[in-house]
Amino acid sequence: MDNGFYDQAVCACPAHRYYYDAGEVVGLVKVKMWNSTINKKASRAPSAPGNGRVRPAPDGNGARPDGSIEKIGEIRQELESLVGLSSVKKHINEIYAFMEIQKRRQKEKLHSEAQALHMVFKGNPGTGKTSVARILGRLFREAGILPKGHLQEVERADLVGEYIGHTAQKTREQIKKSLGGILFIDEAYSLARGGEKDFGKEAIDTIVKGMEDSKNNLVIILAGYKEEMDRFMETNPGLRSRFPIHINFPDYSTRELLCIADMMLDQREYRLTNGAREELRLIIESLCRLHQHNGNARLVRNLVERAMRVQAVRLVALPATGRDDLVLITREDMVVARDTVYN
Secondary structure (H helix, E strand, C coil), rough: CCEEEEHHHHHHCCCCCCCCCCCEEEECCCCHHHHHHHHHHHHHCCCCCCCCCCCCCCCCCCCCCCCHHHHHHHHHHHCCCCCCCCHHHHHHHHHHHHHHHHHHHCCCCCCCCCCCCCCCEECCCCCCCCHHHHHHHHHHHHCCCCCCCEEEEEEEHHHHCCCCCCHHHHHHHHHHCCEEEEEEEECCHHHHHCCCCCCHHHHHHHHHHHHHCCCCEEEEEEEEEEHHHHHCCCCCCCCCHHHCCCECCCCCCCCHHHHHHHHHHCCCCCCEEEHHHHHHHHHHHHHHCCCCCHHHCCCCCCCCHHHHHHHHHHHHCCCCCCHHHHHHHHHHHHHHHHHHCCC
């Protein structure tokens, strides 16, 4: 049994719980920003009773409370600290910079354009699409783009009904829950799988109408496999123009997945022995060869959590355990976890 500690300094990955990768941005569409509408209303509001003054709201031109600016910096730093994702970081920073500069142009009474923020996330399971959406929601909230910035995550079953009219009702309900934040539709391509008579088409039509009715108060993200999403975008002539931002999420490399495993373990105060880490590397490489959709960070999480349970079974039979026993996951633990995944 190996008892060596893996030196985590060799993996220069920040300790963080979000993992994802890369993309491309396509096109701009003119849309009003949420805060510009709110600010016009605020400027006409009557004076607050008791102090004779109107409390200024953010003016949509870049002026924000110091706390909000600090939070935006923290969110952007969180984005930069993620494993990989150089391309997606670049594009998200471009989107944020563009919106910020348009606000400053408004302040100087220059012509300005807002950007449509509806997006398509393309990638295999476990590449971090949901995690990125959550970060974006928080960024848009602090930047004054969305009032809430919450994430409403749905799939086909949440949108498609069982009889005529039911689908439109269910879809409208999900849109209503998402107002002020992001509606994240996972495996969105499944809405177009049933052909012309399938109720999924009704869901698509309702989503498109909801985008127009709530364009100042809602961001929609469609997510799924790359090839499936490309075909899905062709099913409705208006979809591609309404979703100008396309972000690709490539599979993680073995090195990146090992870094993700190290971070997951570090958060839980566990460590891999040298043998356990080598076994994990072999598992990742073999599964990547065997399966096109290998699970990525989701696979690593499942392996880590399984190995923790296997370690617990091994330790609970001992009459006494020390700190190192409780912290270390051995090669033998990882082998048992591997067998579960393979079977």
